[in-house]
Amino acid sequence: MTLAPEDMICFALYSAGHAMQKAYRPLLDELGLTYPQYLVLSALWTKDADQTVNGIGRRLQLESSTLTPLLKRLELMGLVSRTRSDKDERQVVIALTAEGRAMKTRAAHVPRCIAEKTGMTLDEIERLRDDVMRLRSSLREA
Amino acid sequence: MTLAPEDMICFALYSAGHAMQKAYRPLLDELGLTYPQYLVLSALWTKDADQTVNGIGRRLQLESSTLTPLLKRLELMGLVSRTRSDKDERQVVIALTAEGRAMKTRAAHVPRCIAEKTGMTLDEIERLRDDVMRLRSSLREA
DNA sequence: CGCGATTAAATCGTGCACGATTAATTAGAG
DNA sequence: CTCTAATTAATCGTGCACGATTTAATCGCG
Numbered sequence: 001m002t003l004a005p006e007d008m009i010c011f012a013l014y015s016a017g018h019a020m021q022k023a024y025r026p027l028l029d030e031l032g033l034t035y036p037q038y039l040v041l042s043a044l045w046t047k048d049a050d051q052t053v054n055g056i057g058r059r060l061q062l063e064s065s066t067l068t069p070l071l072k073r074l075e076l077m078g079l080v081s082r083t084r085s086d087k088d089e090r091q092v093v094i095a096l097t098a099e100g101r102a103m104k105t106r107a108a109h110v111p112r113c114i115a116e117k118t119g120m121t122l123d124e125i126e127r128l129r130d131d132v133m134r135l136r137s138s139l140r141e142a
Numbered sequence: 143m144t145l146a147p148e149d150m151i152c153f154a155l156y157s158a159g160h161a162m163q164k165a166y167r168p169l170l171d172e173l174g175l176t177y178p179q180y181l182v183l184s185a186l187w188t189k190d191a192d193q194t195v196n197g198i199g200r201r202l203q204l205e206s207s208t209l210t211p212l213l214k215r216l217e218l219m220g221l222v223s224r225t226r227s228d229k230d231e232r233q234v235v236i237a238l239t240a241e242g243r244a245m246k247t248r249a250a251h252v253p254r255c256i257a258e259k260t261g262m263t264l265d266e267i268e269r270l271r272d273d274v275m276r277l278r279s280s281l282r283e284a
Numbered sequence: 285c286g287c288g289a290t291t292a293a294a295t296c297g298t299g300c301a302c303g304a305t306t307a308a309t310t311a312g313a314g
Numbered sequence: 315c316t317c318t319a320a321t322t323a324a325t326c327g328t329g330c331a332c333g334a335t336t337t338a339a340t341c342g343c344g
Contacts, residue, residue: 003246003253004188005181005202009271010162010256014181015203016278017159018301020152023281025302036330039147039156046146053293060147061157064293066331073329090292090339104145111145114152117284118277128273129151135270136158138261139165160331167332178300195323206323208301215299232309232322 013132023117027110031103037074038107040067044080044096045104052091079103155274165259169252173245179216180249182209186222186238187246194233221245 005011021035028038043059044051053067060067071094074080079100085091118125147153163177170180185201186193195209202209213236216222221242227233260267 002188003184005184006275007271008184008253009260009267009274010166011181011202012271012274012278013155013159013162014177016274016281017155018203019278019281020155022302023284024152034329039153042145042147042150046144054291060153061160062330063332065295065333068294070330088292088340092293111150117281118151119280119284120277125151128277129149129154131270132151132154132158132274133148135260135262136154136161139158139161139259142165142259142261164332176299196321204300205302207303207325210324212300230310230322234323 009135020114023114024110027107027113031107032077033103033107036062036066036070038110040070040074041079041096041100041103041107044094044100051094052085053094054091056094074100151277162256165256166252169255173249174219175245175249178204178208178212180252182212182216183221183238183242183245183249186236186242193236194227195236196233198236216242 002008024035024038028035031038033041039060040056043056053064053071056062057064057067071080071082075082077099078097081095081097083093083095085093115122115125120128144150166177166180170177173180175183181202182198185198195206195213198204199206199209213222213224217224219241220239223237223239225235225237227235257264257267262270
């Protein structure tokens with residue numbers, strides 16, 4: 001309730017989010033990926049079935065104005081393909097290329113490295129994650 | 143430990159941070175402020191004593207390359223002043239103008255509005271804030 | 285069938301956010 | 315004192331991230 005940044009939950013999220021991206025950076029630099037690109041690939045790695053731009057956007061809560069340029073960069077890197085759907089030509093279907101699937105194994109060590117940097121147990125991480133996700137839901141509804 | 147975005151603590155922070163900024167947006171739009179600008183002003187409102195660019199950066203964990211343009215915008219809006227320090231001409235001292243101090247009262251309702259949107263009690267908010275801040279510390283050290 | 289409304293992606297403009305570099309000033313070791 | 319090392323802002327280039335708008339395709343109601 002105080003006005004100091006250090007006391008505000010919004011700043012905690014803001015600041016911890018940046019710290020998280022910095023923790024990822026050295027790992028992702030080796031793969032030539034940015035953190036949002038890694039998130040998009042994670043979405044594809046865990047459900048690589050006719051993902052549309054909108055579908056990815058719903059999952060990651062991102063707009064097409066953010067995703068379109070990002071996906072074009074991933075396409076330029078040869079990691080994904082972007083093709084208009086036959087059934088509905090408004091939609092663009094995003095699929096992993098062979099290289100995009102190979103990146104999954106190249107990045108296999110990343111989650112463990114990050115988990116170590118948190119200095120928390122898996123249980124603690126999961127509990128905090130659920131709490132933060134609940135807060136997110138409340139904010140989205142309000 | 144799974145690879146799905148929904149299961150990752152990093153994504154929870156990332157996503158909740160965005161949701162938080164969207165919760166602030168309608169409130170800050172009325173004041174003509176962006177969320178990072180509001181954070182900088184909060185830092186000044188709670189300790190308006192010869193804050194340097196570096197000092198604000200340490201407090202908010204932001205680089206001068208982020209702060210310099212942001213502070214120039216706040217200066218253009220008439221909310222802060224930027225003056226080279228006499229004692230050390232490398233430093234730029236940021237101070238609130240009268241208008242910048244007046245903004246504090248104009249924004250007085252914001253924290254309560256946000257607290258309501260979280261759907262959490264103050265105790266819950268504070269506990270979550272501390273947990274997230276602890277995670278941030280671990281990440282910064284690692 | 286036809287046409288207004290909806291939906292999907294892309295485009296545009298603004299503002300972070302960072303790493304790397306630069307320019308200017310100060311501190312400090314010899 | 316001097317000159318090298320450090321510190322401080324600012325600058326530059328890249329990549330998000332969003333709201334607002336645009337374009338194109340599909341839906342649905344009569």
